[in-house]
Amino acid sequence: MNTLLPTTLVGSYAMPEWLIDRARLAGRFPPRVRALELWRPAPDHLEEAQDDATIMAIHMQERAGIDIVTDGEMRRESYSNRFATALEGVDLDNPGVALDRSGHPNPVPRVTGRIRRRHSVQVRDVEFLRRNTDRRIKITVPGPFTMTQQAQNDFYANEEEMALDYAAAVNEEIRDLFAAGADIVQIDEPYLQARPEKARQYGAKAIDRALQDVDGVTALHVCFGYAAIIHGDRPHGYDYLGELAGTRVDQVSVETAQPKLDPAELAPLRGKHIMVGTIDLNDPAIETPETVAERIRRAMTVVPADKIIVAPDCGFKYVPRNIAFAKMQAMVEGAALVRATL
Numbered sequence: 001m002n003t004l005l006p007t008t009l010v011g012s013y014a015m016p017e018w019l020i021d022r023a024r025l026a027g028r029f030p031p032r033v034r035a036l037e038l039w040r041p042a043p044d045h046l047e048e049a050q051d052d053a054t055i056m057a058i059h060m061q062e063r064a065g066i067d068i069v070t071d072g073e074m075r076r077e078s079y080s081n082r083f084a085t086a087l088e089g090v091d092l093d094n095p096g097v098a099l100d101r102s103g104h105p106n107p108v109p110r111v112t113g114r115i116r117r118r119h120s121v122q123v124r125d126v127e128f129l130r131r132n133t134d135r136r137i138k139i140t141v142p143g144p145f146t147m148t149q150q151a152q153n154d155f156y157a158n159e160e161e162m163a164l165d166y167a168a169a170v171n172e173e174i175r176d177l178f179a180a181g182a183d184i185v186q187i188d189e190p191y192l193q194a195r196p197e198k199a200r201q202y203g204a205k206a207i208d209r210a211l212q213d214v215d216g217v218t219a220l221h222v223c224f225g226y227a228a229i230i231h232g233d234r235p236h237g238y239d240y241l242g243e244l245a246g247t248r249v250d251q252v253s254v255e256t257a258q259p260k261l262d263p264a265e266l267a268p269l270r271g272k273h274i275m276v277g278t279i280d281l282n283d284p285a286i287e288t289p290e291t292v293a294e295r296i297r298r299a300m301t302v303v304p305a306d307k308i309i310v311a312p313d314c315g316f317k318y319v320p321r322n323i324a325f326a327k328m329q330a331m332v333e334g335a336a337l338v339r340a341t342l
Contacts, residue, residue: 003067003339004339004342005335005339005342006067006136007066007331007335008068008069008070009066009069009072009311009312009316009328010253010311010312010313010314010316011073011079011186011188012070012073012079013060013070013072013316013324014072014317014319014323015317016056016321019039019040019049019053020038020077021040024037025038029102029104030078030080030081031077031107032106032107032108032109032150033085033108034081034082050075051128053074054071054125055132057070058132058133062135064328064332065332066135066328067135068136068184069136070137070138071139079188080150080188082122083122083147084109086117087115087118088114088115088117089112089165090109090111090112091112095107095108095109095152096108096109096110096111096154098149098151098152101194108152109147109150109151109152110152111152111155111156114155114165115162115166115169116165122141122173123180125139126139126180127181130180136183136184138186138219139177139182140185140187141174141185141186141187141188143188143206144170144187144207144209144210145192145195145198145202145206146189146190146191148166148206149195159202160201163202163205163206164209166206166210167206167207167209168210170210171210171211171213174216178214178216182216183216183217184217185214186218186253187207187218189220189221190223190224190314193222193224193238199240199243200240200243203240204243204244208247217251218249218250218251219250219252220244221275222238222240222241222244222253222254223253223314224255224259237261237262237265241254241265241268242269244272245269245272251273251275252269252272252275253274253275254276254277255277256276256295256298256299257277258280258281263298263299263302266303270304273309274299274307274308276295276296276299276303276308276311277311277312278295278310278312278313278331278334279313279330280313281312281314281315281316281319281327284319284323286326287327288330288334289330289334291330291334292310292335292337293334297338310334310335312328312331
């Protein structure tokens, strides 16, 4: 990193009401199959509207002073379904069912054949992002372990075999995303925390297969689920975190603000760069820069400053746009406060 304590988003940014029905989006778990009914523009105007929303998200990040810019994930109904439903081996007409992380059944991709990537899914997203900013850029893809947990397996002998084929598809996509101009590619793996027992069986193996022979900076995101969707008490610690220390990934994104995470939990990851979540998206109150600075300093008691990337906890897509921007500004200003003392 060229900047000490660089700032970035986990991936998503607040989606505008003119683009997507935010009330319907927030009133359900993130869709695992396509949910085109959530979009407000007519189908023949949807891509143009998503492009315009992406330009808005880029502009707001630049205006706030974000160092590593994302596309805000403005083309996705959820972080995972756009990629997961573009793969060969999935019956899109007859979805399956799987339990979400809160234990409720959800429609999911039904795997009826060998998982393979037919074509690149997000290359245009990276090219568009690259054309519209001169800052470092990051793009996110769903992780193989999480996609395995969000599918009904009607083909493979076991989940590990399916996860490794998902990983091969992700690997092909990541290579193309770097070739298209991405500076960082992030794998989203929230279900490593939600299903730690299975994660210990084959999670790290699937991640390393997804990153095999990849030439570029890679990140991995773990979390406790969207605050806007999963209500009630948040866990105060991770069941699956230290296991990532031995994987090929360069950066690990960790929520620390919402769970008030003990910085000691970050110790096993000291060899990685850590995206430290400093914005609590379970609380609509806008943090002061001083609050953000204090959260960064807490992480610095365990992690060297040159290994810290400043980020929010995940779920910005559900936050009202005015609050999202103000929180993002506070995050950038908080990082600047700490940077000035180093």
